[in-house]
Amino acid sequence: MLHNKINTCGGLVIFFVVFFINSVGHCYVSDSIKAGYNWTSSSSNNHCKSHGIDDACVGNSAVSGGVCTGWGNRGTYSDERATLLFIAHQVNANGAKFCLTQVQGANKNKNKGVAGPWLTYYAAAGNQTKCFWLCKAGYGGPECNDPVADGAVCNAEEISRNAFSGYKLATSSTMNLESTDWMFGRWQNPGTKCNAHGENEHEAFLAVSGWLPSGHGAKVAPMMAWADRSGWDDMESAPIIHRVGDQLLMCSPGYKPNPSNTDCEVVNATTCMLQNGTFCDGFSRDKFDETIHTIDSTSAGKCLRYFCKDSNKAFPSSGDTSCEDCAVGVRGGPNPNNGVCVLCDLGQYFDSTSGQCKSALGFSRTDLQYGVGKTNSKSGKVSDQCWTKTTPEEYANCVKGITTSTSIDSSNLVQKYNFNTLKLKPTDVQTTSKTKLAPKL
Numbered sequence: 001m002l003h004n005k006i007n008t009c010g011g012l013v014i015f016f017v018v019f020f021i022n023s024v025g026h027c028y029v030s031d032s033i034k035a036g037y038n039w040t041s042s043s044s045n046n047h048c049k050s051h052g053i054d055d056a057c058v059g060n061s062a063v064s065g066g067v068c069t070g071w072g073n074r075g076t077y078s079d080e081r082a083t084l085l086f087i088a089h090q091v092n093a094n095g096a097k098f099c100l101t102q103v104q105g106a107n108k109n110k111n112k113g114v115a116g117p118w119l120t121y122y123a124a125a126g127n128q129t130k131c132f133w134l135c136k137a138g139y140g141g142p143e144c145n146d147p148v149a150d151g152a153v154c155n156a157e158e159i160s161r162n163a164f165s166g167y168k169l170a171t172s173s174t175m176n177l178e179s180t181d182w183m184f185g186r187w188q189n190p191g192t193k194c195n196a197h198g199e200n201e202h203e204a205f206l207a208v209s210g211w212l213p214s215g216h217g218a219k220v221a222p223m224m225a226w227a228d229r230s231g232w233d234d235m236e237s238a239p240i241i242h243r244v245g246d247q248l249l250m251c252s253p254g255y256k257p258n259p260s261n262t263d264c265e266v267v268n269a270t271t272c273m274l275q276n277g278t279f280c281d282g283f284s285r286d287k288f289d290e291t292i293h294t295i296d297s298t299s300a301g302k303c304l305r306y307f308c309k310d311s312n313k314a315f316p317s318s319g320d321t322s323c324e325d326c327a328v329g330v331r332g333g334p335n336p337n338n339g340v341c342v343l344c345d346l347g348q349y350f351d352s353t354s355g356q357c358k359s360a361l362g363f364s365r366t367d368l369q370y371g372v373g374k375t376n377s378k379s380g381k382v383s384d385q386c387w388t389k390t391t392p393e394e395y396a397n398c399v400k401g402i403t404t405s406t407s408i409d410s411s412n413l414v415q416k417y418n419f420n421t422l423k424l425k426p427t428d429v430q431t432t433s434k435t436k437l438a439p440k441l
Contacts, residue, residue: 026183029091029206034184036093036136037206038245039222044185046224046244047202048194053223053241056209058100059084059124059167070228070238074171075104076122081238082169084124086132088206088220089180095135095144095250096220098208100124101177102170105227105237116188116198117227117237123175125168132159134208134218134250137257140267144253151268154254156276158215181205184222194240197229209247217251217264270295277304282338287321307339314341363399372401 057068061084068083075082082104090097102122123129132155135144141153184204194200203225210219222245229237249257251264254272258265266272273295279285280303288306296305308314308323314334316324326334326341335342335355344350344357351358366375369387382388386398397403 026178026181026186027090028183028185033091033093034222037091037096037220037222038248039184039204040245043204043222043224043244044187046242047187047192047226048200049224049240049242051240051242053083053085053207053243054210055161056207057083057085058161058164060169061085062161068241070103070105070240073169075102076170076172076174077106079234079236080104080106080120081236082122083239083241084167084169085223085241086208086218087121088182089131089177090143091182091206092144094139094147095133096182096206097131097133097143098218098220099131099177099180100129100164100167101181102174103225103239103241105229105239107229107235107237116193116200117229118188118201119203119225119227119239121177121181122170123177125170125174127170127175128167129175129177130164130167132157133253134159134220135253136248136250140253140255142253146253149256149267151254151266151271154266154268154272154275155252156216156254156272157252159218159252160211160215163215192226194226195228195230197235200226200228202226204244209243212249212263214255214263214265216255216266217249217257219247220250221245221247273304279304282318284321289321292323293321305339307334315339316341361400367399371398 051068051070053068055062055068061068061073061082070083071081073081073083082102084100084102086098087101087103088096089099089101100123102124104120104122105117106120107117133142133144135149138147138149140146140149140151146152182205184206186201186203188199188201192200192202204222205225206220207223208218209221209223212218221243223241224244225239225241227237228240229235249261249264251257254267254275255264256267257263270290274285274288279288283303283305292309293306294309296307306321310323311334312325312328313323314326315321315338318338318340321339324341326332327343328334330349332341332343332350333352333355334340336352337355342350342355342357347360347362348357349360350356363372369385370376371386384398386395389395389398
């Protein structure tokens with residue numbers, strides 16, 4: 001409110017000879033920092049524009065069709081209209097802290113000593129406040145003070161209009177936020193009259209101006225608000241807000257602009273999951289070691305699990321997350337549910353999908369060469385004999401005597417003899433001058 005603002009941060013009580021005013025002041029952003037958020041010298045002359053902030057407002061500030069409005073939304077007084085925005089309450093060269101703020105128009109009825117309407121700032125209904133940091137490209141960490149932006153700090157909280165739909169305008173006395181807004185500037189002089197109701201207070205600030213698909217950042221821009229007033233005996237006031245600079249894409253800590261600069265993407269997915277996720281039973285957060293473990297890629301949106309980075313290693317036992325060699329193959333491998341190494345007994349094979357040992361089918365040497373129930377003399381053409389098949393699926397079908405095209409998992413073809421050491425000699429098979437011998441099995 002113009003009649004009680006001073007150019008400083010915080011609140012002061014100024015005493016005069018016959019009266020005193022409870023003075024509330026703003027923090028003002030330096031010109032060099034303002035320029036880094038697309039504020040130009042011409043921005044300060046951008047007065048008396050019509051209301052236009054698209055879908056930047058949140059909560060019940062949005063009317064039908066998603067349009068933001070300063071009219072029609074009652075504020076803390078029935079004749080003072082308001083809008084809920086995310087306005088910067090702290091600004092540095094690398095980023096800004098945006099807080100939910102009720103921007104409200106105030107009128108002459110409330111103070112006869114003011115030449116025109118002015119602007120006030122409040123918390124949402126119930127004194128609710130909500131803040132988040134957004135950082136420029138190349139920065140992250142607390143208060144965007146990390147120039148490396150390596151994703152060591154990750155805020156995966158959703159930032160979107162829908163995420164803040166539950167907030168409501170305050171329609172009765174609530175917390176005044178004027179002293180926490182960081183202003184780009186304010187004006188009230190004869191050159192800022194926008195109607196017949198005296199001089200209109202103008203104030204400029206940095207605010208969220210649009211939302212991103214991912215919900216991990218937003219578009220921000222400098223905005224100008226001016227206090228409008230209508231009516232004579234029954235006056236109503238409202239903040240008229242519009243952009244006075246180009247939009248800038250900024251991301252939550254732990255995220256960065258994508259190559260097309262249209263959205264924000266994660267810098268380090270593991271960091272975000274570790275900081276914001278809940279670990280599944282049996283997977284202790286404290287035992288996770290990024291040098292040897294990897295987060296399960298299927299854990300997104302669920303509780304988190306982790307396994308050994310080396311696919312040939314697994315956990316020795318439940319509760320022991322050190323990674324040791326595991327006999328990965330037909331006879332064993334990591335259990336996909338808990339990462340523990342499984343070793344199957346002779347006559348069993350390892351089912352990598354379920355992580356369990358299952359009974360294997362037994363086949364003789366003759367079965368493996370010609371198929372179950374066949375011998376050298378009864379197997380027909382050489383091309384029909386199993387040892388000539390070129391793919392595991394064809395070979396498995398042949399050995400089992402299956403003629404359909406159904407794919408069979410060849411991993412359970414564990415025979416009475418060691419399949420890996422099976423050697424075929426030319427005398428074991430029929431050959432013709434036109435038939436090539438298959439490679440040794």
